Amino acid sequence: MICMTTDSGANMVKALDLNAWTRLQCFGHRLHLAIEKSAKDPRVDRTVSILKKMVSAFSFSWKKKRELARLQTEMKLPPHKLITDSPTRWGSKLAMIERVLEQEKAISEILKADKKTRCLVPGYNEKDVMESVVKALGPLRDFTDALSGEDYVSVSYVKPVLHLFKEHLLKADDDDTDLSGEMKMTILNYLTDKYKDPKTDELLDMASLVDPRFKRNTVSRSIFIYLHITEP
Template sequence: MVPLQKVDKDGFRAMVKTLDPRYVLPGRKYFSQTAIPNLYEQHRSKLDAELRTVAYFSTTADLWSSRTMEPYLSITVHFISDDWELRNHCLQTSYFPDDHTGLIIAQGLREALDSWRLKEERQVALTTDSGANIVKAVQLNDWRRLQCFGHRLHLAIERSVKDARIELAVGVCKQIVAAFSYSWKRKRDLAIAQAELGLPKHQLKTEMPTRWGLRQKMIERVTEQERAINQVLKADKKTRHLVPSWQDMDVLEPVNKVLSPLQEFTDALSGERYVSVSYLKPVLHLFNETILAEGENDTQLTKDMKTTILTYLNEKYSDPGTDDLLDMASLLDPRFKTTYIKIEKVDEIKARAVDEIKSLLTEQQADTTGTSSALPKAVAAAAEPEVKRKKSLASFFKKQGSSTAQSRATLSDEEIKVELRSYLKAVEVDSDTDPLEWWKCHQVNFPRVAKLARKYLCIPATIAPSERAFSTGGNIVTCHRSALKPDAVDRLVFLAQNL
């Protein structure tokens, strides 16, 4: 986002004058005090009206610090519209200068929902990282929490690479990358060696300690360009000691073999324009059965890494509350249904689905049927004097009529079960099918189950939406705009994310 002071620059004003000499460009003060606040209020009101029509929603939340070390709390909301579109909005990036204890964060989260008039009981789940303070906050609010898959996978991988051999080999990689990063001559020689050896003309990549994917990319690039790297380093006496040994390569290759397939899953589950929560069960099953399963040609280091990652993920996702949530999301995805639910839990999840559908229908009936219609009847009944009438033949069947109504209610429960069975027996759906498009076409056939699908399929599997708000905030609060007030940061991030 361009700083507002750009409108006061002579070059910018000259360009606008050239484009349209009749246009009078306002100054920075107009944009900062009038245009942007009005635009913010306009879009906030529009989003507020849209949220009024949402039956159920999910959220993500996380804390971050700006370049000026000012703490902020970002919250995003996710829901499925009446047209079966997954909507995502950044609600706010609020200044959070208080101590980041669980109690204070819990209060901040409640205040954030209250400011948008969102009811806590309508929140299906809150996706967060595994920070102790935010986990405690969710517990204090008695909310359902889904742990971020990206953070869990990162912690699992960090545990798997805590090996002296891996740390030594990664250290060699970092030294090699540094040797090429700060020398244009070595970069030139590397390009020449790549052409001679027929290797891809790729640059070496640096790592970032907080992003395991970048470390994996660094290792992958070093193993790919090993021959070219050796040729360049051996030609210079000062860098011959950096040539990776065969022991280093025997470590780097298994590490790359284990980690490279996992990167694609992290990227895929971080999307916010499509359903992701229902993928978690199938992904965990795929990890256990295929991707991280021990192979015949695996080295002991490879087996140890796979075992460590699987043990950690299976332990963290074996929590009963999380497991039930993922089972329900998988059940409501027409691509998976009961495929990845444990056989002994299928009947339990079906029964819970029936109960939740009944609850949704009851809530819907309560919302549509107000007490206003009953009030005039009660007043009229009170005003009319009671007249004693002769008992008619129909009066003898009143009890039978009430039992008929009761049987109809029971029939409604049976209809829910029949509809759920029909949905589960429907034609198999291709794995590339968009589940929301499928539900849009088939909600007429399964209207009750569709209500439950709209409730659960909006949950994001990661906190990537909140982290994208962090990135937007980082692009706004730059070193040249470090004096921005927190309210201005909130407005600018809101507009940048939601426009």
Template sequence: MIARVLEQMKAISQVLTGDRHARSLIPTWQDAEVLESIHKALHPLSEFTDALSGEEYVSISYLKPVLHLLATSVLAEDAEDTDLTRSIKTKVLAYLNDKYSDLNTQELLDVASFMDPRFKTQYISADNLPAIKARLKTEMVESARRTHNQEKRSRTETAQNSPSAQASWGKAKKTLGSLFKTSAASSALPLPLEDVVEAELNSYLLTPVIDGEDDPLAWWKVHNIHFPRLCKMARKYLCVPATSAPSERLFSTGGNIVTCTRSSLKPAKVDMLVFLAKNL
């Protein structure tokens, strides 16, 4: 709005000049200076806000880099800034620092940035990096053990519920290849799960970062075979939206569906209609 007023300042003055009852509303140079100061401080924030409010791409991992960019560049004081511009920048930075000062929130943002192959450890403090790695290792080990237990339980139930083919047709003959396979398997000791997770994490850190315009989800889809346990962590953290804008859009969609003339819709039907509206 302010940008539009500044753009049309000359036209606005000419229109108001032609009406003697509205001449007092003609913007003065002081008004223009105030608008320019506000515009200079807030205009860059609108671009970042629009980018972080999207829902068709990963946004949570952008927060840490964006906060760093705002503090070091966009909202940093400039020698040409007016007092009003400096005041706005200072208050905005103070608000952002207070909003994201919670330790749990900071840790979440660090983990999300770590799981994004565009950033990894670039925006994570060196003091916080060991804690982030330890958290991911613990979650990867727990997830792997849960998956192993579920698969083991599923195999047991399948074996109990279905008759064995060997029991029906007799004992199957062994091949020479099966004997060598058994020998090789018995001689190779499996690595502890903690060591496997550590190796996978270190291997991920050694891979080069990708371009900032690339899709991190597409990267994880390709490298899922190399980092199967870490890929689960990427799905867990990178799906978090950076802002509440997606949920607010969902509320607006629900408001457009449940109108005064459709107030008797059942909750299940509303869920179906909202789902179709957002996914078709």
């Protein structure tokens, strides 16, 4: 046995330590924690709190659901339902934000018509936060599940994907807002720190080296992996 991949449970860490086995941290779990850490910002917390109340307002009102369906047809918007946030999956938070942005015109019109829900209409600040979150997290949506699979080898993806994050997806961009830039940096710093151990680094390099799918340099492998993971 070369190593075991686990989460960060204290019992798992202790068991491997007692047996002197090499432990590789689950990339999907680490990415989830990195993203959750990046979202611990008062601006994001406030906006997400408003959106959850907004979604609830529609969930418990058949009239608002009916009106949303009518306005979707009238405004030629996709006939999609609103999505609620699940605290155990960061992707659900992103999906909720994207859906609200998609349906923002119809949602705002409905909420404004009810004095009890007018306070939930997203303002310019909330829109800026939502767009910043989508810009920072949108490109990462496919990696959590893809690198947590149990039916195929994924350890060889880790090092190229970290390179891809650093050089492309999480690289500072002139179009970044302060918030999106901070979120990118937080995620990248967290992941870099968790995979900087020399023994782990060597293990990940060897895994990529012996994987016949990745025969070129790291950049080529990274681009190939990105296309492979995100293809329909």
